[in-house]
Amino acid sequence: MNLAADDASVSLSLGGTMRIGRSTLAVSDLMVMFEAIARTGSVQGFADALGLSYRAAWARLQAYETALGRPLVHKTRGHGTALTEFGAALAQALAEAAHGLEAGFARETRAVEHRLRRLLTGRTGALTLAVSHDPLLVEVLGEHGGIDVSVMGSRAAVERLLDGQADAAGFHCGALAPEAAGPPFSAVDGGAGLVAHPLFEREQGLLLAPGNPRGIRNLADLTAKGVRYVNRQRGSGTRDWFDRLLAEADLPAAEINGYTVEEFTHQAVAAVIACGAADAGLGVRAAADRLGLDFLSVGWETYYLATSRSLAAPALQDFSAAVRARAARTPGYRTSTPA
Secondary structure, three states: OOOOHHHOOEEEOOOOEEEEOOEEEEHHHHHHHHHHHHHHOOHHHHHHHHOOOHHHHHHHHHHHHHHHOOOOEEEEOOOEEEEOHHHHHHHHHHHHHHHHHHHHHHHHHHHHHHHHHHHHHOOOOOEEEEEOOOHHHHHHHOOOOOEEEEEOOHHHHHHHHHOOOOOEEEEEOOOOOHHHOOOOHHHOOHHHOEEEEEEEEEEEEEEEOOOOOOOOOOHHHHHOOOOOEOEEOOOOHHHHHHHHHHHHOOOOHHHOOOOOOEEOOHHHHHHHHHOOOOOEEEEEHHHHHHOOOEEEEEEEEEEEEEEEOOOOOHHHHHHHHHHHHHHHOOOOEEEOOOO
């Protein structure tokens, strides 16, 4: 069976239906059917899931197949009923779409709850931020109430926002813009109802022992005998940038002593170097300045604060303004134009 060429239109609606040509199918029923047959290996499992008789469930399955123009299940002697290759692919597509919609609804629900709370009580409640570590950002966060913050890598922070587990995510992508940095950063766009506000720019580079006794002048010098490196954790924006720099310089990570030694903040990297346990590590200039380390710049990057486009939170706006003001007067930082 195949749909006629002029009858092959397919569309999804938020009402939970899928239209195939002239037929309209309930997405929730399709997903129940796919899950039940995959789990039980029988049409009877589908019937039980919807409270139908076997005959009614089989008739509904046949109606689905007629509408889709493809068989969804096949029977195998001794093994019951299983999804066809097409059925399994459609089940996966619907499950992934449902996950994406659930995450989007969760984000928008958080934004609406903040608005309703402010309208009804005059208060918005605490905002939840997932942020990549930055010394200036953490300093300003300590001065502002009404914000619950968790510090983690840039990737994890953005994933929390995308999954609807945070109101905002602070992240950076090195010298790349979010759309060029790949997933999950490229998912922060207007099409997903999200916006990335440039919060500030900061200078990153190699943090070096005072006086730079190893004479490190470039990345290649990190491979010299006796040089000890301390890295950031996987998933952090700084680690991603360092890996890209190594790739651009054609330097294998295995040649860097200490590449697998990881710390979770810029301050921790600086402290390891300051105490003499390492000679170099990538981090922000501010961390080097605070502990009297030498600094070899590799460039400037933008630090973003991403939120749902519909989020209206005065506390977050006040916090962002305070961060930009602090960045304007702090060495190693400079202001960015808000989006």
